[in-house]
Structure formats: C-alpha cells, structure tokens
Amino acid sequence: DTGVSQNPRHKITKRGQNVTFRCDPISEHNRLYWYRQTLGQGPEFLTYFQNEAQLEKSRLLSDRFSAERPKGSFSTLEIQRTEQGDSAMYLCASSLGLAAWETQYFGPGTRLLVL
C-alpha cells in the first residue's frame, strides 16, 4: 500500500498522559499536514511541514501539542498532559509540494480517546 499511513489507528489513554502519533506520507511527498476531526465536524487544520520545516501552526495547536518531521519523511504529533477535550480523530495528509495547487491525500487517521 503506497498511501499515507498512520499509527496507531486507535489510542485510549488516561487524562494527563502523553501520547505520540506517527504519520508516514506518500513516498516523495514534500508537504505533510496534520488535522483534527471531532464528531459532527469537518477536519480542522493543526500544522504543516514543507520537508522538515514546520511552516504554519494553527491556534488550535496549544503548547501541549508538538509536531516534528526530523528528516522530511515521517512526522510525529505528540500531545502532552492529555485532556478529555483532546479526544478526536487525528488525520495526516500529504501532497507532492511541487506545484501550487495539489491534492492532499489523507491517511486513515488515529482515533484518540482520553478517559
């Protein structure tokens, strides 16, 4: 499968714990995006990378959230001191990054439940 992959697919954690999610974009895609989706809502942008550079962060990305893409390939999203309000599906998307307007391809998401 050469699509975007995300791990884990599901995560249940207790409030206050730290969690880390991983995203592997489509090979050779330079742009990588993180979104969050809660029930009944569309996905909301969190942050994005062009290669290893983090170019934009949404105000939704509080200081408990950090994202990295150290080698310009896979990315991790860490949430520290999780809160119940962090429960959501975390979606990763990637695009080639060679043209101005490109399709973003989404991974299957990581579903987080904070108890």
Next chain:
Amino acid sequence: RKEVEQDPGPFNVPEGATVAFNCTYSNSASQSFFWYRQDCRKEPKLLMSVYSSGNEDGRFTAQLNRASQYISLLIRDSKLSDSATYLCVVNIQAGTALIFGKGTTLSVSS
C-alpha cells in the same frame, strides 16, 4: 461566522434521485475549491475539484459562483454507494491548509 458553511442534512433520498448540496464560504480571497467524500469512520477522499466554469465527472456536477461565494454539488441518479458525508473545502493560499465545512450527510435507500 464559520469560514465554510454547509447544510448538515441528513438528506435521505431513494435510489435514482437527484440531490443537490450547497456551500458558502466567507473569505473572498479563497483560491481553490473542492468536494471531499468521507465514509463513516474513514478518512476524507477527494471527490472532485471545483472550477470557475463548472465541471462534471460522471453523475457528479460541481459549480462555483465567486461573486456569491457559493459552491454546489449535484448528484444525479443516486446509488446506494453514494451514502456518505460530503465535505465542502476551500483553500486560501496554495500549499497551505484546507478549510473544511462540517459536511452534509447523504443517505440513499433502496
């Protein structure tokens, strides 16, 4: 005001029906427009881009009215497999975040 607004539905239609979804966006600087489809508990997938001149892909027709900041999606001859949530999406600047509406749920029944 939300940046992208859609009627959440649900739209319940019989097979073979024609159904139309509408969407409005608030930022006149929006540059590109899309419809994504999302099945229950799955990721969004691009259904079609929306061009100023309007475009068609089989049973699906998308229209854009920049003056009214309005986007539409028409589905003809609905199939059971069309049951999903349809997300209206805009992009303000190339290569940056997509802005999604809440989605419109369609249920097609036999």
